[in-house]
Amino acid sequence: MNPxxxxxxxxxxxATWSESKxxxxxxxxFVPTMGALHQGHLALVELAARKSDIVVVSxxxxxxQFGPSExxxxxxxxxxxxxxxxxxxxxxxxxxxxxxxxxxDRLTTIHVSGITEPLCGASRxxxxxxxTTVVAKLLNIxxxxxxxxxxxxxxxxxxxxxMVKDLDMDxxxxxxxxxxxPDGLAMSSRNTYLSPLERAQAPVIRxxxxxxxxxAGTNTPEQVERMTRETITRGGGRVDYCSCLNALTLSxxxxxxxxxxxxxxxxxxxxxxxxxxxxxxxT
Ligand code: PAF
Numbered sequence: 222m223n224p225x226x227x228x229x230x231x232x233x234x235x236a237t238w239s240e241s242k243x244x245x246x247x248x249x250x251f252v253p254t255m256g257a258l259h260q261g262h263l264a265l266v267e268l269a270a271r272k273s274d275i276v277v278v279s280x281x282x283x284x285x286q287f288g289p290s291e292x293x294x295x296x297x298x299x300x301x302x303x304x305x306x307x308x309x310x311x312x313x314x315x316x317x318x319x320x321x322x323x324x325x326d327r328l329t330t331i332h333v334s335g336i337t338e339p340l341c342g343a344s345r346x347x348x349x350x351x352x353t354t355v356v357a358k359l360l361n362i363x364x365x366x367x368x369x370x371x372x373x374x375x376x377x378x379x380x381x382x383x384m385v386k387d388l389d390m391d392x393x394x395x396x397x398x399x400x401x402x403p404d405g406l407a408m409s410s411r412n413t414y415l416s417p418l419e420r421a422q423a424p425v426i427r428x429x430x431x432x433x434x435x436x437a438g439t440n441t442p443e444q445v446e447r448m449t450r451e452t453i454t455r456g457g458g459r460v461d462y463c464s465c466l467n468a469l470t471l472s473x474x475x476x477x478x479x480x481x482x483x484x485x486x487x488x489x490x491x492x493x494x495x496x497x498x499x500x501x502x503x504t
Contacts, residue, residue: 286351425456
């Protein structure tokens with residue numbers, strides 16, 4: 222078995238380590254995670270490894286992005302198995318700080334407006350402020366040349382891209398395609414919460430999104446949203462939102478003449494799953 226990657230828990234030590242690699246002329250790729258790693262995360266690591274000389278993975282369950290009634294306390298924390306999973310990948314170091322190390326005395330929050338307002342921004346108030354604040358801090362500590370984020374979290378990726386552009390942060394943000402189970406369910410750390418029945422029902426999300434792509438040829442965004450909701454509801458899911466938005470700006474659309482993201486969040490029992498599809502994506 223490959224040795225486990227070394228773990229750094231201190232911000233200062235992480236920054237010094239990165240600086241020493243950068244000064245050797247090595248490019249640093251970064252994959253921020255909250256742990257409970259699955260094949261989707263490992264695909265992000267592989268992409269980062271293809272695009273840079275060395276890869277840093279962070280594992281930090283970020284309290285700032287969970288609402289008071291959300292699953293921060295019960296979120297799976299599996300550091301040992303995560304390190305084992307990373308051992309067979311080219312990971313130079315894992316940054317795993319605790320909450321006190323990350324947030325002691327913090328008075329600053331980063332807020333990206335506009336694109337954070339619909340979708341998850343509307344149903345999880347404050348969530349994206351927590352994400353952008355921690356991602357900005359992680360980028361400042363790890364100082365990567367590039368950072369990889371999954372396209373499953375479409376709004377998160379768009380928000381991080383906007384923050385990096387607006388704040389002139391010197392880091393390339395790379396999106397990675399969603400990795401799916403054989404039945405189409407997007408991989409997520411929260412899939413482990415699903416009961417056997419819910420797990421059997423959940424692939425309806427992907428089926429409904431693929432159906433929506435077909436329907437977009439002859440229907441308005443509003444009609445496509447309605448039919449997608451109906452399909453998911455019939456399949457046992459409780460739809461939180463299901464919206465067609467401009468794929469770049471996340472503003473409202475009335476037709477499919479430009480790329481549109483159809484993004485949805487669906488509850489199966491208490492488990493909240495997200496997924497999306499881009500319609501008319503320019504290749
Ligand atoms: O996508 C995630 O796992 C988290 O939102 C991130 C980017 C690691 C920030 O905590």
